[in-house]
Amino acid sequence: MKDLLIGNAAVARGLYEAGCKVVSSYPGTPSTEITEFAAEYDEIYCEWAPNEKVAMEVAFGASLNGARSFCGMKHVGLNVAADPLFTLSYTGVNGGLVIAVADDPGMHSSQNEQDSRHYAIAAKVPMLEPADSEEAYEFAKAAFDISEQFDTPVILRMCTRIAHSQSLVEVGERAERDNIPYVKNGAKFIMMPGNAKKRHPVVEERTLKLTEFAETSPLNRVEAGGTDLGIICSGTCYQYVKEVFGDSVSVLKLGMVNPLPVEKIKAFAATVKRLVVIEELDGVIETHCKSIGVNVEGKELFTNIGEFSQKTIAKAFGLEDKAHETIETAVPLRPPVMCAGCPHRGMYYTLAKNKITVLGDIGCYTLGAQPPLSAIDSTLCMGASVSGIHGFNKASNNADSGKTVCVIGDSTFMHSGMTGLVNIAYNNSNSTVIILDNSITGMTGHQQNPTTGYNIKGDPAAKVDLETLCHAIGINRVRVVDPYNLAECEKALKEELAADEASVIISRRPCVLLKYVKTNPPVKVDKDKCKSCKMCMKLGCPAISIHNGKADIDATLCVGCDVCKQLCPFGAIESPVCNS
Amino acid sequence: MFKHMNTTSVMIVGVGGQGSLLASKLLGRLLVNEGYDVKVSEVHGMSQRGGSVVTYVRFGDKVYSPVIETGEADYIISFEKLETARYVECLKTDGKIVVNTQQIDPMPVITGASQYPENILDEVSAKGVHVDALDALALAEKAGSLKTVNIVLMGRLAKHFGIAYDKWIKAIEQTVAPKFVEMNKKAFELGYSFGD
Numbered sequence: 084m085k086d087l088l089i090g091n092a093a094v095a096r097g098l099y100e101a102g103c104k105v106v107s108s109y110p111g112t113p114s115t116e117i118t119e120f121a122a123e124y125d126e127i128y129c130e131w132a133p134n135e136k137v138a139m140e141v142a143f144g145a146s147l148n149g150a151r152s153f154c155g156m157k158h159v160g161l162n163v164a165a166d167p168l169f170t171l172s173y174t175g176v177n178g179g180l181v182i183a184v185a186d187d188p189g190m191h192s193s194q195n196e197q198d199s200r201h202y203a204i205a206a207k208v209p210m211l212e213p214a215d216s217e218e219a220y221e222f223a224k225a226a227f228d229i230s231e232q233f234d235t236p237v238i239l240r241m242c243t244r245i246a247h248s249q250s251l252v253e254v255g256e257r258a259e260r261d262n263i264p265y266v267k268n269g270a271k272f273i274m275m276p277g278n279a280k281k282r283h284p285v286v287e288e289r290t291l292k293l294t295e296f297a298e299t300s301p302l303n304r305v306e307a308g309g310t311d312l313g314i315i316c317s318g319t320c321y322q323y324v325k326e327v328f329g330d331s332v333s334v335l336k337l338g339m340v341n342p343l344p345v346e347k348i349k350a351f352a353a354t355v356k357r358l359v360v361i362e363e364l365d366g367v368i369e370t371h372c373k374s375i376g377v378n379v380e381g382k383e384l385f386t387n388i389g390e391f392s393q394k395t396i397a398k399a400f401g402l403e404d405k406a407h408e409t410i411e412t413a414v415p416l417r418p419p420v421m422c423a424g425c426p427h428r429g430m431y432y433t434l435a436k437n438k439i440t441v442l443g444d445i446g447c448y449t450l451g452a453q454p455p456l457s458a459i460d461s462t463l464c465m466g467a468s469v470s471g472i473h474g475f476n477k478a479s480n481n482a483d484s485g486k487t488v489c490v491i492g493d494s495t496f497m498h499s500g501m502t503g504l505v506n507i508a509y510n511n512s513n514s515t516v517i518i519l520d521n522s523i524t525g526m527t528g529h530q531q532n533p534t535t536g537y538n539i540k541g542d543p544a545a546k547v548d549l550e551t552l553c554h555a556i557g558i559n560r561v562r563v564v565d566p567y568n569l570a571e572c573e574k575a576l577k578e579e580l581a582a583d584e585a586s587v588i589i590s591r592r593p594c595v596l597l598k599y600v601k602t603n604p605p606v607k608v609d610k611d612k613c614k615s616c617k618m619c620m621k622l623g624c625p626a627i628s629i630h631n632g633k634a635d636i637d638a639t640l641c642v643g644c645d646v647c648k649q650l651c652p653f654g655a656i657e658s659p660v661c662n663s
Numbered sequence: 664m665f666k667h668m669n670t671t672s673v674m675i676v677g678v679g680g681q682g683s684l685l686a687s688k689l690l691g692r693l694l695v696n697e698g699y700d701v702k703v704s705e706v707h708g709m710s711q712r713g714g715s716v717v718t719y720v721r722f723g724d725k726v727y728s729p730v731i732e733t734g735e736a737d738y739i740i741s742f743e744k745l746e747t748a749r750y751v752e753c754l755k756t757d758g759k760i761v762v763n764t765q766q767i768d769p770m771p772v773i774t775g776a777s778q779y780p781e782n783i784l785d786e787v788s789a790k791g792v793h794v795d796a797l798d799a800l801a802l803a804e805k806a807g808s809l810k811t812v813n814i815v816l817m818g819r820l821a822k823h824f825g826i827a828y829d830k831w832i833k834a835i836e837q838t839v840a841p842k843f844v845e846m847n848k849k850a851f852e853l854g855y856s857f858g859d
Binding site for chain 2: 085087113191192215243244247248249250251319322323325326392393394404405406407408409410411412413414415416417418419420421422447450453454455620623625627628629639
């Protein structure tokens, strides 16, 4: 029986069957579900690490001690883990080590669309790229074999369309493996200059061997379809090519995208009159082809921006759009918004009302940038809010510190915000840091983190005490507010901005979508009392709209957080009377 | 012009949080049971938070692309009126739309930056597109929970879809948690027989 699995679940199945024993990851769309599904197998030890660098180093340690190990992350997570990656390439492995990195062409849920293949090239490690769930499953298993055969970490490159598309997978059984015994080997695993100098030639030699492997491996296959047109592609682009051309063109389908074969490409090129490389994002395969003297068309036909589809390919070959209808009326956009009852809203309203400059960070709370709150001034990467505000305040010798804050979520603070706070304390800026503590990793779909008190299995775990941590770092002024209480938020904000030293405000209330959170009955608008002042509309709550000139609250969305009630100057918003 | 044509394409569109995930899960189960090659594609993460969401379901002897493009959808199942209009260009000219007549104002409408277009479904119908509109929310309430709106709509799709009623019921039993099966069967029936 075949199962319909998303690509990420298929990777998890592959890890399981390959005998993987240790998985450490940090959540990031579109990679998160690999680790969530892996955690469902009791034979695999799984954890959420505080960040991707920690996760990769955990995988390294497990590999060193002879177990097959894995870490998963989104493309920008690999930036965080780049430090261990580049030297892991030198040390190689003991037990097989596989790294999944999920790119996000089109930026469905990301701050950039960097192409992870550059990392494989720069770090000189092999990279496999599946084109559907079946391959995600097969390649995850193959990656461990390659890792151990060639003594190298292996990157499995996913992308949004592979990670989050379901297709059929024929699954097998787990092959249990004993750990490869650990034997002390400083020349291989202690990367100080004397040893590293000897390891670099090993890496170069390995790349030559992997290139030979790429020439003959079934991971790279030719599907012959005539001599007029040959297409070289990998991953999701393969599916689009087959959709448009079926079997009418010849295809060199690359499952291993680093290192790329040389002779195989030359031989394929010799069989066709016209040769085109089709790849999302950068022209990596195209550049390789040109460097080995194979003349191809590529980025002159295809953009290096955004996600492709069959339409992209059809258009590049001059095929017309399929017949369809369009309507003339403009359809308003429907951007994502913070949920009704989101605990971040009260704090953002307070910041917007006081016209505060806000350095933002990565998470659900990035949505505070959207109108009508428009409460955020910058978003760069995980942790950059806390480090950034320090620079912002140093630039003006703290002249702006009374009207500037940064906001960061609990999980992001654990990831890379706390090192920035150490810098604020150590190098003494008058910065105000707001930790939006909703007690969960929200945007990626509710993963536990070191501040929640639970681990990936939902079992009780050590819980970071944020107040104590901030004090220990050297911040004297640490206070906790309830973001559902607007007066409390404003008082804390004004006092901490006025203070002559760094401070932390922990805006604490669990995400309203958490199952254990009890919500209140919806509030109602007394239409007679409503004066249509639209103060409540400033919150950007999806439950509140104006109907027939008066405020209206959608009872199916409202969770009775009462923030709008505090804002109404006419007392027109009322909680239901409790009769019990 | 396209060489690979024997794939049937269904788009499920709506607003994040409306339950399209279960609808695509049910449809995927049904089609796997029927022995088709199937691909189901959706985007998780940022796009879920009350934003516009779209799920692609494609099936046939062999499915390649997981996504549906302009003029390729045989069916669009729309959980909300405006989303029908947003994706209508993906429909084949002889395709069918099943739409819940619910209106959910997007944030630009709530803030007054945009207008929710009036009579948007009439404009879609006027193009000669087959539109089957129903108040699925009211039927879901009748079935016992507003959350069954997804299954009401799948019941309505079943009316047009050409796979036997009992096979859908079997797929519901395989997809829905046991304690909710009866309620969802009722929701399915209400959608299926709407207007009979």
